[in-house]
Amino acid sequence: MTNPIRVGIAGYGNLGRGVEAALSQNPDMQLVGVFSRRDPATVELLDSSVPVYAMAEVEGFQDKVDVMILCGGSKSDLPEQGPYMARFFNTVDSFDTHAKVNEYHAALDAPARESGHLAMLSGGWDPGLFSLNRVYGETILPEGETYTFWGKGLSQGHSDAVRRVPGVQRGVQYTLPSETAIARVRSGEQPELSTREKHTRECYVVLEADADADTVRHSIVTMPDYFADYDTQVHFIDEATFERDHQSMPHGGFVIRSGLTGNNNTQTIEYSLALNSNPEFTASVLVAYARAVHRLAEAGEVGARTVFDIAPGLLSPKDPAQLRKELL
């Protein structure tokens, strides 16, 4: 076996923890260390033998890390951290601010080219694997429609909104794809679907002792921007049930391409994810792409890349002949 790929993690929240877990499933990769803006002594890893360093020290690891996986948020962390890190490392991140993706691509591309690194942005599942399926779908079936549904998934923003309602002690919100809408898409009908028709919302709430259920329910389902445009169900549960059933971070969804070929033959391509841990799955995607980034960088490629630019076989630890034999 060749030397393992040396990986660093920049930022250690749910995603960083997921990357640490995913690396342990990939014996050709080795976690060199975690870089944090917090005091390293306060950062507790899954594996306590892995060192934690202050983010300020990161430049000293240029020759010790093959790929740095950036686990910060898209809103404020990555726009700053990405271009900075691309000066010193090959990077992989999960940037997901859709409206700014070309701007961020350009901001990574310049420093990566100047310093001779490869910087992959927007890995994960959406953007990421769902994006791939949107591209495969519309290129293979050019006459058709693509539908993306999300869920069942925990929505952090909507859960926060539920918790701000007076009388709510604890609360979570799940987004669910509409089964009816999915069935219509699968039928080949190519329907036009409104926001309300595509998804429903489901809330689980533990009430404060003196709160009135009907008042709370009404405040939630009529909340503008968050719930008013959807069919929303509110379930009231006790604290023990909440503790038992609503601690995980499920997510997932569907990308469906419905198209016609030849003499009006309906063809349907469907991709779906059912995830019990959203951050761990996103992290697993980033780790697979870190392998591809390392290979492309070794081959001399530089600049910014997305999932669209990376050949699928590069993600696998298997060599091309083995891949053809076992999986083609």
Next chain:
Amino acid sequence: MTNPIRVGIAGYGNLGRGVEAALSQNPDMQLVGVFSRRDPATVELLDSSVPVYAMAEVEGFQDKVDVMILCGGSKSDLPEQGPYMARFFNTVDSFDTHAKVNEYHAALDAPARESGHLAMLSGGWDPGLFSLNRVYGETILPEGETYTFWGKGLSQGHSDAVRRVPGVQRGVQYTLPSETAIARVRSGEQPELSTREKHTRECYVVLEADADADTVRHSIVTMPDYFADYDTQVHFIDEATFERDHQSMPHGGFVIRSGLTGNNNTQTIEYSLALNSNPEFTASVLVAYARAVHRLAEAGEVGARTVFDIAPGLLSPKDPAQLRKELL
């Protein structure tokens, strides 16, 4: 718009006809001509303005065709035609003899490199899109199991076997994935599934006038190799129903990866196809890959390639910035 990609079709059966139909959905591609071993005067295309040439003339089209799509069969046509065509053209084919894929890869790679062409083998959906999903699945979720189910699909070989049974006037056979087996896989259980548990078989038969239904049914369901190892249903129908309901070539299936991440979180990736025309869909995949092959050849790449080697964005007529903006 740049010049269209000039495409040739070698071999004009169901697949070749599907390629002709698919090309008409892709305005950046142009069908230069069909090459056939039959007498060109006897070959009827969907579009009668497209010229048909004798296969013997094909070498004269070296400067007129950017990509030749090979529509012959894997058993006897492609092993001969593929390496020959790779001396003169960039090629795309749907070679699907799994056990010989590395041998065929080598047989294409040498002439393609010598003559400076790119030869893509084993396009389509299985091998092809299903293969891609097997690779993405096992690399993203290294601790898990991959399951491939086929159907609902018309099986040519099994339909032939049904028709050889005495008393059968007309017959077709469909392979169906077992709903029970799929549900077990989706649950995250990672079951071991026998052949019999994964698929069932369904036959539709028009009896000859004097035939006995029970005898025919018994002959079918006990037939070794074809049906004895499966749960097989035989439906007897009249000729008009057969004509109405059993003339298309549906197929499809499922690739499901079920894996665990982190602290035993189940993660499921599912890819499925529901195709009303198997050859038209396969053809649509080949046409999308012909675009990618042309681009890679223009960039100077030579040799044999599979779906594993080709970056997804290359399949799309859209440029990288547009792809990122619209589909990432």
